Amino acid sequence: MYPNPDQRAFITGCGALSPLGRGVPAFWSGLLAGRSGLGPIRSFDTSAYAHAAAGEVADFLPPRDLSAGEGLRLDRISQYALVAAREALSAAALDLAAADRTRVGVILATTLGGMLIGELYQRRRRSGAAFAVRQLLHYPYYAVAARLARELDVRGPVVSPSIACASGTHAVGLALEFIRRGQGEVFIVGGAETICEFVVSGFNCLRATTADTVRPFDARRDGLLLGEGAAVLVVESAAHARARGLEPTVEVAGTALAGDAVHMTAPARDGAGAARAMRAALADAGMEAGAIDFISAHGTGTVYNDAMEVAAISAVFGDATPHIPVNSIKGAIGHTLGAAGAFEAIMCARILDDGVIPPTANCEQIDPACSLDVVRGTPRRHAVRAALSTSSAFAGNNAAIVLQRAS
Amino acid sequence: MMPPVVITGLGVVSPLGHSVEALLQGVAASGPPYAHDRERALTVAEIPLEAIPPDKRSRIGRLDRLCRMFLSASYLAVDSAALTIAPAQADRVGLSFGTGLGCLLTNAEYNQKIIEQGPAAASPRLFAYTVSSAAAGEVSIALGIRGPNVTAHMGLAAGLGAVGYGFDLIQMGKADVVLAGGADVLGSALLEGLDDMGLLKAPEQSRPFADAVAGIWPSEGAVVVVLERQDHAGQRGARALGRIDGYGAGFEPSLTRRARECTGISATMRRALDLSGHVPDDIALVLAGAHGTPLDASEQAALAQLFGPSPPLVLAPKAVLGESFAASGVLALALAAGVMRPEAFCGSSLSMAEEGLLEPPVVMVNALCYSGNIVSLVLSREETS
Numbered sequence: 099m100y101p102n103p104d105q106r107a108f109i110t111g112c113g114a115l116s117p118l119g120r121g122v123p124a125f126w127s128g129l130l131a132g133r134s135g136l137g138p139i140r141s142f143d144t145s146a147y148a149h150a151a152a153g154e155v156a157d158f159l160p161p162r163d164l165s166a167g168e169g170l171r172l173d174r175i176s177q178y179a180l181v182a183a184r185e186a187l188s189a190a191a192l193d194l195a196a197a198d199r200t201r202v203g204v205i206l207a208t209t210l211g212g213m214l215i216g217e218l219y220q221r222r223r224r225s226g227a228a229f230a231v232r233q234l235l236h237y238p239y240y241a242v243a244a245r246l247a248r249e250l251d252v253r254g255p256v257v258s259p260s261i262a263c264a265s266g267t268h269a270v271g272l273a274l275e276f277i278r279r280g281q282g283e284v285f286i287v288g289g290a291e292t293i294c295e296f297v298v299s300g301f302n303c304l305r306a307t308t309a310d311t312v313r314p315f316d317a318r319r320d321g322l323l324l325g326e327g328a329a330v331l332v333v334e335s336a337a338h339a340r341a342r343g344l345e346p347t348v349e350v351a352g353t354a355l356a357g358d359a360v361h362m363t364a365p366a367r368d369g370a371g372a373a374r375a376m377r378a379a380l381a382d383a384g385m386e387a388g389a390i391d392f393i394s395a396h397g398t399g400t401v402y403n404d405a406m407e408v409a410a411i412s413a414v415f416g417d418a419t420p421h422i423p424v425n426s427i428k429g430a431i432g433h434t435l436g437a438a439g440a441f442e443a444i445m446c447a448r449i450l451d452d453g454v455i456p457p458t459a460n461c462e463q464i465d466p467a468c469s470l471d472v473v474r475g476t477p478r479r480h481a482v483r484a485a486l487s488t489s490s491a492f493a494g495n496n497a498a499i500v501l502q503r504a505s
Numbered sequence: 506m507m508p509p510v511v512i513t514g515l516g517v518v519s520p521l522g523h524s525v526e527a528l529l530q531g532v533a534a535s536g537p538p539y540a541h542d543r544e545r546a547l548t549v550a551e552i553p554l555e556a557i558p559p560d561k562r563s564r565i566g567r568l569d570r571l572c573r574m575f576l577s578a579s580y581l582a583v584d585s586a587a588l589t590i591a592p593a594q595a596d597r598v599g600l601s602f603g604t605g606l607g608c609l610l611t612n613a614e615y616n617q618k619i620i621e622q623g624p625a626a627a628s629p630r631l632f633a634y635t636v637s638s639a640a641a642g643e644v645s646i647a648l649g650i651r652g653p654n655v656t657a658h659m660g661l662a663a664g665l666g667a668v669g670y671g672f673d674l675i676q677m678g679k680a681d682v683v684l685a686g687g688a689d690v691l692g693s694a695l696l697e698g699l700d701d702m703g704l705l706k707a708p709e710q711s712r713p714f715a716d717a718v719a720g721i722w723p724s725e726g727a728v729v730v731v732l733e734r735q736d737h738a739g740q741r742g743a744r745a746l747g748r749i750d751g752y753g754a755g756f757e758p759s760l761t762r763r764a765r766e767c768t769g770i771s772a773t774m775r776r777a778l779d780l781s782g783h784v785p786d787d788i789a790l791v792l793a794g795a796h797g798t799p800l801d802a803s804e805q806a807a808l809a810q811l812f813g814p815s816p817p818l819v820l821a822p823k824a825v826l827g828e829s830f831a832a833s834g835v836l837a838l839a840l841a842a843g844v845m846r847p848e849a850f851c852g853s854s855l856s857m858a859e860e861g862l863l864e865p866p867v868v869m870v871n872a873l874c875y876s877g878n879i880v881s882l883v884l885s886r887e888e889t890s
Contacts, residue, residue: 493642
């Protein structure tokens, strides 16, 4: 029968491969330093593009992180995901060989999946050049999560949440829900993306990208830049973690989704959907808004997203809004789409552990219309017991999660 | 005690017709040959766009095939449930959509233009539909659904998985009503890709549990079920077409290998039973995911492992419906609801009665994917728990 819904879930390990470097330490120290990993795209010829900067994973050499067979067998996005997953499992000191693998699942979000395979296939089909067609099995969106699940040899639920830019946040929340619902005990959770022409041309044609750089909540902000990489967390039931002798410090306490039902590509200007997701996530965590000490904003650096978020956060937190520290990591690593929320969850976990909030890279002249306390310039020491992370996406999808320090 | 969740509406868009009755009649007619069986793909000849109210049709022109099919199935489902979504209730209505391939066809169309004409030719209209959540987004806009809205990929098991998650949303108290379902559509780019991989096969090679030929007889479709907390349905006088008792989601990593195992499949079915509070003996009928490939043996082994020497009746709808990707599992679920309550869907008698397939009290529906994804869901005829 369905178990006690009060089952709790904890983050017991994290792994990250980002434009700030390999590993969580590089990601975290880069964020704290206010460093930006954005730069000219190097992975394809951008001469036909007006805006051609992004956050790419630099210096990724598969032989260093993967076996020769894995380097040959796996496409780039799967390599990213596997490297980040191994780091997370190692940090969690979790030996899957010793676990009941029917209780271990994978939740890996991606909005692009094996798009590099799809692009290459279409180009070669047109030109008549040779192409190993069996690679196409790894093109669909579900293939990245399935490949990671096969590499890790798990037998629990394997899902690729697909609510565009809110997918990574939902992935973390879904692990909590699956644990509460008895679908598994351990989830390897996160998101992965690779920069490719498909997505760069897409955001260019929507005129959503900037020619300059990403400046979340800045008066001069004028668009986003994309990013790539993989962020993976191990989310584990309290009972499972306890049985392994762990005393985890960060809990996934609540999660929620809400739809705008307004527009396919633009956020609802009033932020009503995002606000409902935040309120529902707080309710799911059994918390009042006053319990939140930090907000990880979606903060894409587009004019409308950031204004929408100011409205949404103000609606939820009212008079307390100017007193809650907020940041965005999009200026540091770009918009990593399906992975964004997972990167943000890793940052929140570090903030909860370390009591220091990284600054928002490139936010220099705060927008006068922004009433948020945007952390910028230097890291801010601040004791955080509970953090809220919010994401919004195409198709009017909004997701929010609440993380808290274990009591 | 978790609140019971019932199905109060079903919207079906399928190559056999756009109703549960059409599915039942198609399967009762013992499957192939149909007129379109000579085709290499089983397609929906005409999407029932007339299901969409006239004042909501202005956006149809911009929608891709996936959005059109899912939107039509959603309206058919809402109509079948006699459900009105008032703005005051919109926050308590959710949407859970599962798709195998999602927007890949739109992606291919978008990519082709870039490849042929360069990035300056990129179409913002097409790009907006290169997210798999676009179909659920369109449904949410059309029907004014503002509760949890989620799209997920779980290979070919995604549609049934979406129904499972919709059930979760209601039992977790996050929605009173959820439109849940799956869809996948065919198009030339997909068929070319399958053909290039040598994975297209004829219907004659697609006999579940009989053939073991790699490849699929491709099909398409969309099914949306209206899931509702039982007391909510009762308050508005809605009829219950079946009760979801539980589901399991899982994975079998060996399904892509030569030496396939069934541990993940049997564990998933076992989880579905355990969570739904049933024992194997309760299951009177299994709707299998088998589709005439070597995967069938793994499902068969898992069924034997779970049910032992006295297995329930097994029906494999893909013999008739082809492989419609993530729509398959929800088409099977619609069929399960149909055989459970044939009187709710068919005026005429069905030959399936002679085979003892009608009115089973509890049915297990399986959805499997060659990728390894598995979902198993338990549906009960009982209206009350």
